[in-house]
Amino acid sequence: YQRFLVTGRTQADWDWYARGAVLFLGGDQGFTCWIARRLGYPLVVYAEWQVRYSRWMDRVGLRTAQVYPQYQQQPEKFRLVGDLNIDGVMSRGPSPLAAGTWVGLLPGSKGLKLGLGGPLLMAVAEQLQAKHPVQFVLPVAPTLSLAQLAHYVSPANPNVALMGGITARLEERTDGPVLVTTHGTQVRLWTEFPAYDALAGCRFCLTTVGVNTAELAALGVPMVVLIPLNKIEVMKAWDGLPGLVMNLPVLGNFIARRVNPWLIRRTGLLAWPNLLAGRAIVPELKQVLTVADVVQASLPFLTDDDLHRTTRTQLLATMGGQGAAQKLVGLVKEVLGYSRDDTGFR
Known part of the structure; x- marks a missing residue:
């Protein structure tokens, strides 16, 4: 280049x-x-x-x-x-998901996010299902194989203990692949891309930051946005000089541990709908996350119909047309x- x-x-x-x-x-x-x-x-x-x-x-x-x-x-x-990010984002028919209440899990598609987000979402899925009759679907990015995804939620991931201690195994079934967690919670893996029809059928989603927050907002799907700071040195996707310096070999992690807290304090809202609205339409959890934190922020979207309806209306109004x-x-x-x-x- x-x-x-x-x-x-x-x-x-x-x-x-x-x-x-x-x-x-x-x-x-x-x-x-x-x-x-x-x-x-x-x-x-x-x-x-x-x-x-x-x-x-x-x-x-x-x-x-x-x-x-x-x-x-x-x-x-x-x-x-x-907005190009939402152009073409639409559900083209009724939800292909089975009857019931579905929660979408979007841990990201790259290793830096999956290493923390994968095991965290497996642990959250178990706790949510213990409190409410819900089912889970995880859209698999086209750049990610099922084996790669399974690795990040397996005991081979060194961050499992840090993010809730729950692992999952991959099972290939006649009706499609699933992840089965330590205590039996099942997460359906959605391999069709784009997954707008499946996401549109979700009550709400747990997601990382990125364009996916714009897509969910365009579909009118409420979300809880997760920015885990449990291992702060993995956050290296900054623009400009900070991102270059943090990705240096040997010294990168050392620099990231010292610079990231300062950079994070300077960042405001990160989810697309919140940025566009200039306020927090959906919650952003930018902290050292525990499973209890995520469950507490999630339950209102399952139990409060007024909150769900209001959030959906605000998301659709914020994202505008195509x-x-x-x-x-x-x-x-x-x-x-x-x-x-x-x-x-x-």
Whole structure:
């Protein structure tokens, strides 16, 4: 990548088309501007939180007007497109889950989250089922195999004792795979992707932070957002210099243990619906978590119908409508010389 930025040549020596466009969907806007200049392509940027280096951009699709309040001064360049994270997030029919009350478990798809979240959610599932007649479904990310998932909730995970002491084993059954916990609680594994139909049938979900909080909000599914600080050195997914330094070999964990408490104190709300609303619509548990903490925050969504209904209404209102992807494609067509309605060049 660095060699490409400097020389314009990739390792595989790609032969670039003379005409094209660079589409930015996330990451570092500065690098994307550099790539566009290197290729001589127009640049279309999807701006989620902020706009940087706008003079080098040809079109900018804004998630909301607040991302760039002065956008109306350059209506040709800046357009409101909406939220890409929820575009296409919808339930396409009745829930495929069996009758009953279902709770969705979303521990994440990467090792740093699964190492803590996996065993924590297994322990919470046991405690919730002991208090309320519920069933559990866990959507499996397409980048994660069942064997990998099973590893993180098995005794082989060194964090099990730290996160509640409950493990689970993988069982392949005729009606699909399940995780069975130490004391027999069953968690159905949902392998179809995307899992919107299954999630839409859940009473509420226990989830980590990420785009999944936007997807759940767009479906109107209440959630409890878990940010466990039980092993603070594993939190290394920071943007910019802090993330780079914490991922250094040997010294990374040492630095993370000392810098993370300061960084965490400076962070505010983290779940997408809370960020968009500017207030805590759904609870965020950002602390050293115990099973009892999570169960206590979860039970109101099972027992209080008014709370459940109000939260669902607020989530749907906060996330807004759809159509962002189509609008962004329109910006790409503009810079490439297509008319908005035709498929050929003008």
